[in-house]
Amino acid sequence: MECREVDDLLGAYLDGELEPAVSTSVRDHVEGCTTCRQRLANLESIGRMVRRAPYYQAPAELRAKVMHARARSAPRHWLGWAAAAVVVASLTGSIVFVRSSTRPHAPDPVDAVAEEVVSAHVRSLMGAHLFDVRSTDQHTVKPWFLGKLDFSPPVADLVQAGFPLTGGRLDYLAGHPVAALVYTRGQHTINVFVWPEASDALRLSDARAIRGFHVRHWVRGGMSYWAVSDVNDADLDEFVHALQQ
C-alpha cells in the first residue's frame, strides 16, 4: 500500500470500520512508515479531544414538556382505535359494539391523587405559573398564604440541606385548594403540595415513580404532603428527610 492510499483509510482504520484484510494491510504499512504513524497518532489525538467535548443534557423543562405531550397523546391513541373500529364496522356491515378495554379500572384514590400531583407539577413547569409569591424567605412565603387558604402550611427553608426555597403558589388538587411550595436542587424543581388531612393517621413516606418523575407522599401533623420532582431518588429522599426534621 502507498502512503496516499493508507492516509485515506486511517480514519476508518481507527474507527474499526475496515474489512479485516484491508485493516491488516494498513497496520503493516503504518508499522513501517514514520509519516503515516505520526498521522495516525494525530488522528487518535483528535479523537480523544473531540470526546472531551460537552455532552449536553436535556433540560428538566424539556423533559417535562415531552412527558406532557406523551400524557396527552394517550387518549388520542384510543380515539384512533375507536375510529378504526367504526370504519371496520361500516365496511363489514356488521354492528360492532366496541368496549373500551384500554380504560384502566377504578384506580386507588391515592394513586389518582398521585397522578394529579404529577400533572400539577408538569403544569407548573410548563407555563409561567410556577410562582404566585417568589421569595427565598420563608417569612415572606408563609404569610402570603394567610387569608388565601383555610390552613397555614408549614414553610421551611432548606437551604442548609442544599434545597433552597424559591417560592410558592396556590394550586388546586384532589378537589380543594392546596399550598404549593417550590424548592430547587441545582437545575431541578421540587414541588411540595400541602393540604390538611382529615384522618389523623401518620403515614410514612410512600415512594413511587410516575411518568419519569419521583413522588413521595406522607401524612404528618394533620397535613398531607406530596413532593414531586425529576431529581434522582436519593436526592428526593434526602429532601423529604430534611423537610421532616
Next chain:
Amino acid sequence: MESPKKAMPRSFEDVVLPHLDAAFNYARWLTKNDADAQDVVQDASVRALRFFSSLRDENARAWLFTIVRNTWYGRFPRRTGTAVVNVPDEEAEHRPDVGLDPEAQMIQQQTVEHVRQALDTLPADFREVLVLRELEGLSYKEIAAIVEIPIGTVMSRLARARERLSGVLVPAN
C-alpha cells in the same frame, strides 16, 4: 431513574425517553443554542410519539436521531454557512504539519470550551458526523442511515471533518 418492569409491550417511556439526553445533545450540536435545540427536540418528540408504532427492532436512539435531524432541517432549512456545499469536496485545505502532536499542543490551552468552540466553527454536516461517531459511538452504517448518505461518504466526511478540526484546534503558526 428506574423504570417499571414491563417487558412485553415496548412503550415510548421505556424505549424513547431514555434517549432524550442523546437527542438533545445531537440537536444542541446541530443548532448551537439551547432554545432552538429544545424546540427541535420537542417537535421531534411529538413526531416520535406519532410514529412510535412504526419503530421496529431497530436502534431506538438512531431512530430518534433521524427524527431530530429531519425536524431540524424542516424547521431550519439549510442556511448559508451550514451547508456542506460551501466546503470544497477535494480538500485544497491545509494538512496540519505531520510533526505536530495536536494533543501535546493542546496541553496548555486544553479545555472543554476550546473543543466546543472548535467544533462549533465546523459546518453542521461535519460537526454532526463527528458528534455521532465520537460522542455517540455510532457505526458508519448507522450514521449513513441517519444522515442519508452512502457509507463511503460517511468515511470521507469524517476524514475531512477531523482534518479541519485539527486545523482549528491547532492553528498553524
